[in-house]
Amino acid sequence: MSEQAEKKYAAYICTGCGIGDRLDAGELEQTASRDGRMNVVKQHEMLCSQDGVQMIRNDIDKEGVNHAVIVGCSRRAKVEAFAFNDIAMTRCNIREGVIWARPDTEEAKETTQEMANDYIRMSCAEIKQMNKPSPSGQQGRNPNVLVVGGGITGMTAAIEAAEAGYSVHLVEKSSALGGHVARLHKRVPFKAAPVGTPNSPDANLPMPEDTGIGDIIAAVEGNDNIKVYLNSTVTKTSGAPGRFSVDISTESGDTITENIGSIVQATGFKLYDPENLPEFNYAGSPDIITNLELEELANAAGDGPIKRPSDGKEVTSVLFVQDVGQNSSDEGRLPYDSGIGDLVSIKQALYFKHHNGDGCDATICYDNLRTPGAPGEDFYRSGQRNGVIFTKSEVKEVVPGDSITVKMHDKILDEDAEVKVDLVVLDLGMVPNSGPDPYAANEALEGMSDEDRAEELEAQEAHAADETSVKVESILNLDYRQGTDLPHLKHGFTDSHFICFPYETRRTGIYAAGPVRRPMDMKQAMDDATGAAMKAIQEIENAAQGRAAHPRVGDLSYPTFRKEGCTQCKRCTVECPFGAIDEDEERYPQYNEARCRRCGTCMGACPVRVISFENYSVNTVGAQIKECDxxxxxxxxxxxxxxxxxxxxxxxxxxxxxxxxxxxxxxxxxxxxxxxxxxxxxxxxxxxxxxxxxxxxxxxxxxxxxxxxxxxxxxxxxxxxxxxxxxxxxxxxxxxxxxxxxxxxxxxxxxxxxxxxxxxxxxxxxxxxxx
Amino acid sequence: MTEVVATNQTILVVGGGISGMTAALEAAETGAQVVLVEKRPYLGGRVSQLYKYFPKLCHPTCGLEINQRRAKMNPNLTIVTGAEVSKLEGEAGNYTATVKLSPTYVNDNCTACGECAKAVEAEFDDEYNYGLSKRKGAYLPHVMAHPMKYVLDPAIIGTDDAQKAKDACKYDAIDLDDKEKEIQFPVGAVVWATGWKPYDAAKIQPYGYDRFANVVTNVEFERMADPKGPTGGKILRPSDGKEAKNVAFIQCAGSRDRNHLYHCSRICCMASLKQTHYVVDAYGDDAQVSIYYIDIRAIDRFEDFYAEVRAMDNVKFIKSKVASITRGENDNPCLNGVDTEGYHRYATEHDLVVLATGMEPSVSVDSFPVDVEINREGFIEPAEKNGGVFAAGCASDALDVNRAVQSATGAALKAIQVVNRVARAEG
Amino acid sequence: MSELNKAMIEQYRNSFLSEVEANVEEGEWVKMCMQCGVCSGSCPLGKHWAHPPQEIFMMIRAGKREEVLTSDSMWMCTSCYNCIVRCPRQLPITHIMHGLATYAKKLGLTPKNQPTAKFAEIFWNNMMKKGRVNELKLGLSLYFKDGFGPGIKEALRNKDLGMKMMKAKRMAAGEFFGGHGVKDVSGLQKMIKKAQELEDARMKKFDEPEASQDG
CATH class of the missing domain: 3.40.50 (Rossmann fold)
Structure with a gap:
């Protein structure tokens, strides 16, 4: 069809599924041709049948029909049959919407017919306002994935994307790849007991494993499709999926600009600061340490026993305090649980059983032990089997001294107890390394009018410019109207529809993976990285074709605006939930097709009604409202x-x-x-x-x-x-x-x-x- | 039946639950050719039978709607329902899949008009409601079923009902002579997403699931909470239909137990916290909920969901694995055991007891049609020997929906890597 | 008090647990308990226990040596096996209870006049005499364990049962004088004595911490 092709409208009325019995099909036809002014109106007794579909196909191919109304069942039914993607099409729902929703009585006959007639008028009015959407061609196929973060998550994402045939730019802030995992002595086992394992005292249960990080680093470094940038950060990200322009700057000040298709943010976590927890006296003794510090002690031990930091004495007893500073409603503490700390402590307790011998006492003070799944519960058994002692208790205080005294309440025996041990390990929570939340400051905006909101935002921007207080460093430095980084969902985690669609962030083409998204361990982070890499390559393919991402997957329509009508009020740029709209030099909105999710919130926001999609606009709906009798x-x-x-x-x-x-x-x-x-x-x-x-x-x-x-x-x-x-x-x-x-x-x-x-x-x- | 066109660059997805759908859609939307094989007559699997998800208390059908729309629109995806993979031979990049197709008796002409259901008479247990209600022998599995087609129960074939159904159909959609078929086609990689089934609660003898009407499972309770479910969304006692206001949840019913399942099923704690909301939403201050647990495992960052329930005045947590259930007054189940936090014995009667039964893999250890590494619990472990077969979702471990979707998305990439390699090799 | 009994136990350290693992039948299972409490709830005599099994396991882990070994709880076990059948971790709880009781008895820590302990002692001595249980003497010793008066009362209370046992030939009046036995009584006694010696030698001593460490 050439651009100039004349618009030819057709309505196809299905009389199947009782439509013909319940309604006067002749009247429907008349409504479509007389009121709806369709050029072609046809009836079929089963439009979704091969014959019916072929009838429409012939009209499109031979009669030049390019705008069609399918009158029959709901747009949710028979989608595969009516997949006429080469024309503008709408569905007029008179099955579910009319005859199935109305009683089959003589009394209801008139109003039911009126309903159907109206829907036909409305659909005919709608189709006249619609055009077949076609992509803007703003971006081509750019097969480069940017991965930010060179820890286990980032490296896995890089390898997995590269294995699928894509190029990866991997940016790591520090001087080496490996992140947290590189500091670990061993990892929590990945697998459960093999099939056939009996429940006997000598059964082989999973034990701590080598992290394998060396091999993974080697795999990244040896992969021709992966380019690693150490000591580097992302200093600017502009554009959109398929055409991101990313500045990667090294410590020395050099900046390289790369063209990127999509981004995986795998910036991991940091441990919660134990100094905020006076009752555990982290600062009070070198023998009260964090779970990460214990990994270093275990590494330092080599083949010998683990020694305590204060005096180098071989550790004969160690106590793990679980969930410190977590699950707390107190100000400044973590309201959530990292969920992996119990597995980590079991692993670490087993270090002592291995390095310091069975005689070394290792006690884990927990409240609710979290070892889920098959590998988790087997590892719990493994810990017990190897002599780790589990005590359901609340640790009230850790008191430094020659031996460390742990004051606790044993919840099973329901009594207070004091334990003296050589070493205390604090199970600290994971805090996501996310950038600043673009919407954090904007709670002030809730409930404001649009005008006030715009003003407040201006004020905030002005204020931010001369802000001197310490700010969270940006990770992506997005050159977006709505802030520099991925929006947070809760507690700093960058998340969105975390149940059904866990990868959907609020910035199209940028996928968060690993503990920056939710607390998780190494195995989960690797799984997560693989999924994020999947979404990243998918977005590259989608952007190349101008197809929308979730949830209007594959939609080719995108918003445009009528410049002469625009008052530069900024509502669209402010209200877009995905930060898709920027402002150009002249302060007009700039729609970035590949960032857009096609929800139309901008369209709804526009007070002067200048924003529209080819197949969805103020007019497509407005005309329906007007044509309703x-x-x-x-x-x-x-x-x-x-x-x-x-x-x-x-x-x-x-x-x-x-x-x-x-x-x-x-x-x-x-x-x-x-x-x-x-x-x-x-x-x-x-x-x-x-x-x-x-x-x-x-x-x-x-x-x-x-x-x-x-x-x-x-x-x-x-x-x-x-x-x-x-x-x-x-x-x-x-x-x-x-x-x-x-x-x-x-x-x-x-x-x-x-x-x-x-x-x-x-x-x-x-x-x-x-x- | 949709014709299966496949090559060794095609990805086969086995199972059409949330994991299989996700893997199939993610791969298809990236441009891969995908064949999705599902045993049931419709997609969505177990999550389609859930009323709400934790922790948002939103509805699974909401995400299902989007996924089904994606499926309807995607020309790269072929969906085959009523089908099971019976054999898989070959190696990564070059498999031959043998798929057994059960007779469906209903073809794609079906418009879901429902005339066949009106015509038939015999009733059967409705498996969608775990047998808590009846359905006809010609039925729509549920109101959002995709493919949106009526199903004929094989049990009516050869009876008058079958002929009545056929006669009622105006669209020639019913073929009573349909037979079981076997088809073979090539595939390059396989995503194995056969999911889970609820552990058989009757095997937990001391809880008397098979003896006491007022002892139900958590999956059944999910149906009871659904307004479109067997009780119209009312939480009622099966024995007498009275309101069940005093409800007990027994955690680890079958999980973490060498007599049943060694593993922790991960989701049951959160599920019971969610179902506590159902009871409290239904009966407000009159509701009394007791949760008997070993460890409350609020996963991820969802501690606040636990904290919120803990803060409710009418919810009690008892750290105890219930020893047994006996018959109390008025068919009240009486729970016997010891609260281990300080040693307190109890024998407490409740209106209704919900067993938080765990998940076990759908496919039993010895009936995998393909040689993959399996752990003691029957879950598939990632391994070299699995070749181009990648487990997704609950076929790989007891997972919540979030993790299942993650796992499936990752599995889709693993499969794409294989078929992309094939494509590169074949130029 | 036996020499074995001087162990220094620190709270929440593993020394008592190690002692139990070494000296108590099936003691190596104690650490596998996950404190679900199904054993405690399943015990038909549960309400008579000061400390139910799962609590005893926790007390062992907490190093409450004295409290555990002097407790009369494990003497309550009637070997119904409900707990073993239901234990999700397959702990042989019945055996551990008997093991603990035996160990406590060996250390001389059994509470005075604990009836089950007393019965066990009577039973053992009764059987050791001839290698077979003398039901009549066993019954009488049991009745008169607390003195003559209570013995008469108890005997009268159970006279119907006694008569029935006589009728069923489960008990014979003649047993009062000697009674039946195995062929080689002294051989049996020697064998038991040797077994006892071996067991005593095997038993780890927990009064010297160093010694316990090499074990």
């Missing part, structure tokens, strides 16, 4: 506009229909990419058009957000909080417009919410704007 007031048929998140609320309504729940005949549901994309003008238009009520259904917002675009539903809720003003100007009741958090499981609740609006309208009366 509003009955005269005396018909007493209200109209309720439902703007439903396509990921959760829309599927909930679909499933309601599949399960036989009724949906109000007055509802007209329009799926939106995210409630964040909702333009205030849709609300105004709908009210002006005579809609009696408007329901917006988005995902749960707040700390435990369920919004796939992280902040989309929050932004929508904030914007809609001000819709009262609009209603007031129109002299309408505020309860006509509501925002609900709707989950995909709200199969009964979603229709009930519409019913509720129906009742509200009954109470406050029909809209006076029907003409």
């Amino acid at each position: 509003i009955p005269e007031e005396w018909d007493e048929k209200p109209r309720i506009l439902v703007l439903a998140c396509e990921n959760d609320a829309y599927p909930a309504l679909d499933q309601a229909a599949i399960s036989g729940e009724e949906i109000s005949p007055w509802a007209r549901v329009i799926p939106v990419r995210c409630l964040g994309s909702t333009s205030l003008s849709w609300v105004t238009d709908a009210l002006n058009n005579g809609f009696d009520g408007i329901i917006m259904m988005g995902c749960k917002r707040g700390d435990d957000y369920q919004c796939h675009f992280v902040r989309g539903s929050t932004m929508a809720a904030e914007r809609m909080a001000k819709v009262g003003d609009t209603l007031e100007t129109l002299n309408l009741e505020p309860e006509r417009v509501v925002v609900h958090e709707v989950a995909i499981t709200d199969i009964e609740r979603a229709p009930a919410l519409i019913k509720e609006m129906e009742e509200t309208i009954e109470k406050v009366g029909l809209s006076p704007f029907k003409f």
Whole structure:
């Protein structure tokens, strides 16, 4: 199809699945051609059949149809059959959306037909505003992965990406590869007991293993596809996936600029500072040490016994205090548990059994022992088998002295006890080495109006410029409008949808791996690195084709704006949940296609409605609202506009229909990419058009957000909080417009919410704007 | 049935649960050709039967919706349901997979209109609800099933119901003569993601799962909490349908136990904390929850989830492996044991007891169709000898969803490395 | 008090645990306990225990030598094996309890008048005389262990049982005079004596820490 090709619109109406029985198909056809002004309108008794699909295919190939409305089942059904990716297409849902949502009664016949007619009008209006999306070509295929951090995570990511045929630039701040693992004496075993291992006292259970770090470093250094930069940091990252430009600067001041496709951030962790824990007296004795210091003692011991730092005496007793400074609600302590400390202490206790002999007492004071999985529980057994003593207890105080005194409460014996030992090891928590959180300071912005928000941000920027206080050093130095580094989720960990989609950060093409994402041990970090490398190479391929990343995977549409209309208000640059939008020299927004996740939050934010996607815009939805037939007031048929998140609320309504729940005949549901994309003008238009009520259904917002675009539903809720003003100007009741958090499981609740609006309208009366 | 077109650059993913789906999608979205083989008639596996995830208390179907949309849209991915890999021969870069296809009796013409279900009469235990409810012999496995097709229970084949179903279908979607088939195709690498099954609670004799109606498992409890589940989301006692307000959770029911599973199943502590929310959400101040545990293993950084539950006035934690359950008054299960924190004996009655049963690998140690390294618990360990077969998710260890997805994403890369090598070698 | 009994035990150090591992039957399993408490809850006599098995294991680890060995808890075990069957770590708890009891007895730490201990002693002496248990004498010794008066009362209380045993030929009045035995009683006694010597020699002494270290 050439760019100039004439637009040819077609509507294909399926009469299968009872549509033809329940509805007057002739009327549907007439609606599409007369009201919808489609050039071609065809019916088929089973559109998803080979024959039906072929009919459409022929029209596209031979008749020049390039804009099509598929009238039949929901957009969630028969997706594979209607995969006409070479045209602009929309689905008009009159199966789940109409006939399955309405009772098959004589009484309901009229309103059901009206519903279907309306949806056809709406879809026909929508398709006229749509174009087939095509990528911008802003970036090509750049097969270079940047890995930041040369520890076990970074090195693994580098090797795994290189093994798949990609080039890697590995940047390490220190003078050597290896990170924490290089300092370890041994590692926690990776595997559980082999098949057939009996439960006998002499069974072979997993024991501490060599870390293998030497081989891994050698593998990195020997790999032609990996270029290592030691003593180096990333001093600037600009661009977008597929076309990142990264400045790598060495200590000596040299800077190399590399073109990068995607980034893995594997900057690891540091140990919590034990000086913050006075009760454990870390500073009070050289024989009270951290778990990392013990690794060094074990390394120093060579083949001989481990000696205590104070006087070089061979250690005959050691006590491990678990979870120090963790799981605490006290200010300055870690509210979480690193989760791996118990395995580490078992490993270390076994060092003593190995180096200092069975006669060396090793006691682990724990509260809840965390040795999960098959390898974990076997290692716990292994520790016990080899004579490590486990005591469920709370250590209250560690007192320095010739021997160290540990005061504790034994929880099993329910009594206080004092133990004297040669050495005490503190199991310290992991603190992520993440950069500064771009949104950390912005809690001040919550609940502010857009204007105030923009002002506050300006003020913060000005303030930051002359800030002299100590700041967390940036790792990526992103040259992004919304800050230099990956946003944090909780406690400094850079995370996002950590259950279903653990790799999705809020900066497209930049994947966090290892303990910077959540506390984890070496094995998990290596697994995690492999996954992050997978996402990194995937993003390279996606960016090359202009395809969106999660959750609108493969979407080729991207936002553009009409420059002459833009007022440079910055709302889009500020509200984009992914920091995708920068400002150019003239202070106009600059959309970076490959950073964009296509949620449309920018579009919803824009007060002057200049932002659009080729197949999704203020007009694609606005036209639907306008084309919806509003009955005269005396018909007493209200109209309720439902703007439903396509990921959760829309599927909930679909499933309601599949399960036989009724949906109000007055509802007209329009799926939106995210409630964040909702333009205030849709609300105004709908009210002006005579809609009696408007329901917006988005995902749960707040700390435990369920919004796939992280902040989309929050932004929508904030914007809609001000819709009262609009209603007031129109002299309408505020309860006509509501925002609900709707989950995909709200199969009964979603229709009930519409019913509720129906009742509200009954109470406050029909809209006076029907003409 | 979708035709399988494959080469030795194709990745075979065995299992269509969250891990298999993830591995298949990540690989397919990177450009690899993927064939996904799933035993059930639909994707999503065990997580599709969960009501909520910890710690966000969000819904698994939310992520499933996205993954299913990804699957529907991806032309690189071929999904074969009702299928099991029976043999895998060859080596990395050059395998031949033999796949057994169960007769489905329903073809792709199915529009999920539901007429067949209306036509049939016989009812069967609904496996989606772990047998807590009944379904027809022609049924949609669940409301989000993908592929969105009705399923005929093999038990109705040859009965009147089968003919009724066929007669009701207007789209020629039912083929009662469908037979079991075996197909073979080449693949370059394999992601093994066969997942887990709940440990058989009846084997834990002292807890009387098979004797007491009011002793249920955590997977069953998950269905009970779901508004679309067998009790309409109400937490009720199976014995008399009364509200179960005083609920006990028994941790490590089958896990960390040489009589059952040696391993810790990792997720059960968090799952019980999550299910505590279900009880408290349902009954507020009237709820009484007791959690009997050995160690509470709040994984990752999720300590706050534990702390939040611990802070609830109506939730008690008892450090004890319950010794036995006996029948109390009104069919109340009575829990007997010793609280080991200071030695306190108890014999406490509850309305309902939930056994936090562990996970065991779906495939038993001796029935792997491929020679891979397996540990004592039947999980696949990474090893040279596994060649181009990479374990993902709970086939590799007892994992939570987060880790399963991570593991699957990594396994996808391992598989891509193999097929990319093949591609380079073949130019 | 035996010489074996002078060990210096420090709290939460392994010396007592090591002693138990060396000297108590199946003692090497004690460290494998993960304090789940299923043994304590499974014991049918549980409520009579001052310290249930899992607590005893913890006390051993905590170095509470005196408290453990002088406790009468392990004397409560009736060998029902419920705990062994249920123990998730497969600890042979029944055997460990008997082992601890035997060890305590050997060290002379058994509480005075502990009835089970007393019974065990009576049983042993009874059997050692002829190599077979003399049910009549065993019963009588048991009844009269606390003196003549209580003995008569106890005997009368159990007279029906006694009569039944007579009828079933499980007990015979003639047994009062000598009773039946094995063929070579002195041979048996010699054998037992030798076994005792071997066992005593094997037993580690825990009064000299150095000695215990080489073991």
